[in-house]
Amino acid sequence: MKAIVVREHGGPEVLRIEELPEPAAGPGEVVVHVTHVGLNHLDVWVRRGVPGHDFHLPRVPGSDVAGTVDGRPVVLHPSWGCGSCAACLAGRQNRCRHFRIRGESADGGCAERVVVPAWQVLPVPPGMPLSDAAALPLALLTAWHMLVARARLQRGERVLVQAGASGVGVYAIQVARTFGCEVHATASTPAKRARIEALGATAWPYDAVGVRDVDVVVESVGKDTWASSVRALRWGGRLVCCGATSGAEVPLGLRTLFFKQLDVLGSTMGTSSDMLAAWACVHAGDILPVVDEVGSMRELGAAQARLEAREVVGKVIVAQDLPHG
Numbered sequence: 001m002k003a004i005v006v007r008e009h010g011g012p013e014v015l016r017i018e019e020l021p022e023p024a025a026g027p028g029e030v031v032v033h034v035t036h037v038g039l040n041h042l043d044v045w046v047r048r049g050v051p052g053h054d055f056h057l058p059r060v061p062g063s064d065v066a067g068t069v070d071g072r073p074v075v076l077h078p079s080w081g082c083g084s085c086a087a088c089l090a091g092r093q094n095r096c097r098h099f100r101i102r103g104e105s106a107d108g109g110c111a112e113r114v115v116v117p118a119w120q121v122l123p124v125p126p127g128m129p130l131s132d133a134a135a136l137p138l139a140l141l142t143a144w145h146m147l148v149a150r151a152r153l154q155r156g157e158r159v160l161v162q163a164g165a166s167g168v169g170v171y172a173i174q175v176a177r178t179f180g181c182e183v184h185a186t187a188s189t190p191a192k193r194a195r196i197e198a199l200g201a202t203a204w205p206y207d208a209v210g211v212r213d214v215d216v217v218v219e220s221v222g223k224d225t226w227a228s229s230v231r232a233l234r235w236g237g238r239l240v241c242c243g244a245t246s247g248a249e250v251p252l253g254l255r256t257l258f259f260k261q262l263d264v265l266g267s268t269m270g271t272s273s274d275m276l277a278a279w280a281c282v283h284a285g286d287i288l289p290v291v292d293e294v295g296s297m298r299e300l301g302a303a304q305a306r307l308e309a310r311e312v313v314g315k316v317i318v319a320q321d322l323p324h325g
């Protein structure tokens with residue numbers, strides 16, 4: 001079967017279509033016929049490389065996989081733990097030292113077929129196109145874990161989502177809305193701000209955030225937004241961070257930290273039970289997929305370029321069109 005393989009880090013030219021052995025399902029496993037893959041910034045890091053991090057290439061990219069198992073529409077859990085350590089047995093798979101993310105520390109979905117343990121399959125709600133379903137798992141899981149597990153969001157709180165049009169941002173807005181929260185979000189252009197207002201947030205330009213006394217700030221931008229995030233927090237507020245797309249070194253004034261009694265929380269992906277809880281909200285219609293564009297898997301590099309240029313609202317999807325044979 002055909003798959004996209006990254007054998008060395010670099011530009012779009014390192015995304016090569018190769019012939020790989022047909023995967024075979026063992027006991028407890030299923031074959032997923034991949035129809036769509038949702039893109040994440042993680043795909044760009046896997047392709048470009050990150051100084052000091054070993055991705056153990058070669059790697060098939062693609063964390064968010066939608067497809068069919070015996071004709072049934074499914075998406076896949078994007079991550080899992082070893083299953084037997086103390087963290088995993090406590091249900092905290094994302095604290096497992098052997099935590100795996102599909103397409104990052106295990107081969108991903110940019111292939112004609114993938115084999116996965118049957119428990120990693122999630123049913124797609126009736127009527128939802130697979131191109132929409134592929135927009136959900138990783139970013140939704142990340143947003144859910146940040147707000148619900150780490151920040152312990154309470155009903156009616158005031159939330160600021162930095163980069164509200166990003167993949168994590170569009171779901172963080174919706175998760176907070178399901179908790180009845182007052183949601184504010186930042187975005188760079190009027191068009192993006194209109195899209196996130198439609199999701200139920202009050203939208204602000206990055207350089208003119210007009211909300212104060214925020215209970216929880218959702219951070220994924222890092223360097224460029226950190227100061228405005230800290231400024232927006234109320235005394236006793238929580239800042240939860242899952243990324244650093246603009247830079248990872250930020251000033252943290254310790255007097256502000258202790259006088260304002262802030263909680264600064266780190267968050268990575270989420271647990272399997274977070275995924276199930278978030279997926280129940282998808283089935284209930286409380287959280288909707290946000291798709292910017294559906295492109296071609298053969299043109300994965302072009303789709304990644306749109307993500308890298310920060311032109312998108314929500315998720316970029318690529319549809320299965322790898323050449324057969």
Ligand SMILES: [Zn+2]
Pocket residue numbers: 081082083084085086087088089093096097098099
């Ligand atoms: Zn484990």
